[in-house]
Amino acid sequence: MPDLKHIFSPDGACSTVLPGWRSRPQQLAMAEAVERAVADNSVLLAEAGTGTGKTLAYLIPALLSGGKVVISTGTKALQDQLFHRDLPAARRALKSPVKVALLKGRANYxxxxxxxxxxxxxxxxxxxxxxxxxxxxxxxxxxxxxxxxxxxxxxxxxxxxxxxVSSRDTCLGSECSHFKDCFVMVARKAALDAEVVVVNHHLFFADLWLKDEGVAELLPACNTVILDEAHQLAETAAQFFGETLSVAQLLDLAGDTKRLAAVKAGDFPALRRAAEDLSKAARDLRLAFPQNPVKATVAELARYDKWPDALKSMSAALDETAKLLETQAERDADLKNCFERAQAVQATLASWQRDDDPENPRVRWLETTLSSLLLHATPLSVGAMFGAKLTERAQAWILTSATLSVGGDFTHLKTRLGIEDAETLCVDSPFDYPRQGVLYVPQNLPAPNTPEFTEAVIEAALPVLEVSQGRAFILFTSLRALDKARGLLTEAFKFRGWEYPLLVQGDAPKNELLARFQKAGNAVLLGSQSFWEGVDMPGDVLSVVIIDKLPFQPPDDPVVAARIAQAEKNGGKPFMDYQLPHAAISLKQGAGRLIRTETDRGVLMICDTRLADKPYGRLLLNALPAMTRTRKLEVVERFFASHEASPVIASEAKQSSSV
Incomplete structure (x- = not known):
């Protein structure tokens, strides 16, 4: 087997085929750890700071191993990037002829x-x-x-x-007349034949649990599973290991049944009427709640008077539709599919209404959107289920991300994923953070729970935006604060005569907003959760990231509240063991948008004074990149005025700062 030290050396294989590639000891250290884990069939948690080159660090040893490899990414965009850019680069470096395949969920074909x-x-x-x-x-x-x-x-x-496209609900499977030339089946066959298969987390977990997307067939023959962006795994697993039933599902079922009843069962009008009744009952279920979004546990639903009758009516309409569909199922494959979908919905509804099992604690809750309603049953812990999957057979599991630990401690993630015995590796970023960046925590801001907080954030941000000439992300922990900031900034820009383009999440698709930001060169983008991670904007176009609040999960969220209560019941310390580590990892993700290359420079501005004032602030600070720290605006102004952050600025910042 080729030697990793040579491959990653300044004149090794990577340098000959990858333009701009530089040898980094951090990348080699991770590659060697992955190589050991693959050889030992062990579980490895590998945190690699931004700029390490973690993708090549796991691809090279995985390709060299000669076994079948499944790689899962956090998003479809990253999946496409890995398959079309990173994987070909690794194959060129190794002159590797391995067969590769890209596999997505059926709704992509x-x-x-x-x-x-x-x-x-x-x-x-x-x-x-x-x-x-x-x-x-x-x-x-x-x-x-x-x-x-x-x-x-x-x-x-x-x-x-x-x-x-089809879905798990609407696919006819082997009964479809197009089964032999089905694009999904072609993709799955290619994945079975390939030595390296690239999937995404949603597909991976849908299949791991629902056995629906073709990955389950891959895993038994797989030698190595690599889960990139692994900080997302616990939440993604909870989503798929739980159950959800939506009004949208009911309306789709009712609509398809009504259409098919007219075309395939015109002599049986009772089915059409039942579908119409189900459609009305599903809409009435949403109308049982106020227009404003609601999140409530089963215990809290008693306050909504119309809810019990609406649920009862919907359940009865569903049962009647299923009963009539059963009588017509043999007439047509699509009608049979509708009957099977109705049965699946009945089972999910029955499960949601069933009392909880103390052995497998879950929280049953409901949420509404503007036009829909969703019933959820979410497990409080996925550790036992996920951990069991990793020990079913002898194979290596590599879980990697730039944000897995809290100050080098992996306990939080190990516990949540049920992999307490996993090996760990933490390699720092090669960036010179004290020179490249400034962490600015303004003084004299109000507490984040006060009504005037967002106004104060924008007031503090304006002088920073002036010296940076726009070129900023402002990231919020709530959509309400984002909407308020939009109005404040629009007015402030107009008053000052600034022509920085103001881009706001929701006004256009995410990729379009990012393209506009890149093209403008001086834009200010307002975003919430979806812009905290997975955004790569290197160069001068992004020079400031402003975060309004520490990203603690809302304690009144039904799932968060239930996990806190469960931890307290078990004698734990939910704030230190769950809430604080989660916030630290989210904060690292948001901060990670700023410095993307060794030549990037910028200011990270965090407007939550708890970072400096609270005892736990030290833990959060230690989780962040080691930038020059300050609470003085003058340091920020001089940072932008100078070509690069001088030692004088760093020295003065440390003397003036309690951050």
């Missing part, structure tokens, strides 16, 4: 059956859908993959895709 059925049906929610669907049909005729990401000129978020 054109479904011939649903596409043709909906083209024939001709009923669409939006005027443009028919034209887009024709374009999708032309794409499907020439594409070898059917992957919607490859459909040039057709937006991935176009509503017409709803009519061109």
């Amino acid at each position: 054109v479904c011939h059956h649903h596409l043709q059925r909906n083209l024939s049906d001709g009923r669409f929610a939006h005027r443009d859908d028919a034209a887009w669907l024709q374009k999708i049909a032309r794409f499907a005729e020439t594409s070898s993959s059917g992957d919607r990401a490859e459909a040039e000129g057709i937006p991935e978020d176009a509503t017409a895709w709803h009519y061109a």
Whole structure:
């Protein structure tokens, strides 16, 4: 086997095929740890600071191992990047002929059956859908993959895709007349034949638990599983190890049943009427709650008077629809599919209504959106279930991210994932943070729970935005604060005559906003959770990241509240053991948007004085990159005035700062 030290040396294989690549001891250290874990079939938690090059650090030893490898990423965007950019680079470096495959969830592939059925049906929610669907049909005729990401000129978020793909509920499986040329089955076969398969976490867990997306077939033959962006795993696992039933599911079932009843069972009008009753009952379920969003546990639902009757009516309408569908299921594969979907919904509803099992504690709760309602049953812990999966067979598991530990301590993640015996590795970033960045915590800001807090944040941010000439992300922990800040900044920019483009989450798709930010060169972007991670904006275009509050999870969130109560019941310390580590990792993620390369420079401004004033602030500070710290605006102004942060600035900042 080629020697990793040589491959990652200044004149090794990586340097010959990767433009701009630099030898880094941190990258080699991680690669060697991955190599050992693969050889020993062990579990490794590897935290690699930004700039380490962690992707190559796990790809190179994984490819060299010669076994089958499954790699899972946090998002589809990162999945595509790894497959189309990073994996080819690693193969070139090693001159490796291994077969590779990209596997996504079924909703990413054109479904011939649903596409043709909906083209024939001709009923669409939006005027443009028919034209887009024709374009999708032309794409499907020439594409070898059917992957919607490859459909040039057709937006991935176009509503017409709803009519061109299937879901776990609507797929006909082997009974489909297009089964032999199904794009999903082609992708799964390619994955089975490949030596390296790239998936994403949602697909991975959907299959791990629901056995629905083709990964379960891969795992038994797999030697190494690599889970990138592993800080997301506990929450993703909770989502899939739990259960959810939505009004949208009910409306889809009712709508499909009503349409099929007219086309396939026109001589049985009772089915159409039952579907109409189910549709009305599902809408009434949402109307049982106020228009404003609601999150409530089962115990808290008693305050909503209309809820019990609405649930009872919906359940009765569902049962009647299922009963009538059963009588018609043999007439048509689509009708049979609707019957099976109705049965699955009945089972989920029955499970949600069932009393909790003390052996497997969960929280049953409900949330509403503007037009929908969702019933959730979320496990309080996924450790036992996830940990058991990792020990089912002899194989290596590599869990990696830039943010796994709290100051080098992996206890929080180990406990949540049930992998207390995992090996750990923590390699620092190669960046010169004291020179490249300033951490600024303004003085004299009000407490974050006061009504005037957002106004104070914007007032403190304005002089920073002035010296940085825009080029900033302002990240919020709530959409309410984001909306308020939008109005304040719009007014402030107008008053000062500033022409910095103001980009706001929700005004356009995330990728479009980021493209506008990049192109403008002096924009200010307001974002919440989705912009805290997975955003790579190197260079001068992003020079300031402002965070309004420490990202503690809301204690009144049903799942968070239940986990806190469970920890207290078990004699634990939920703030220190759960809430604080979670906030530290989230804070590291947000801060990580700023310095992306060895030449980047910028200011991280955190407007929550608890970072400096509270005893636990020290733990959060230690979790952040080791930037120059200050509480003085003058230090920030001089940082931007100078070509680079001088030792004088760093020295003065330390003397003037209690951060």
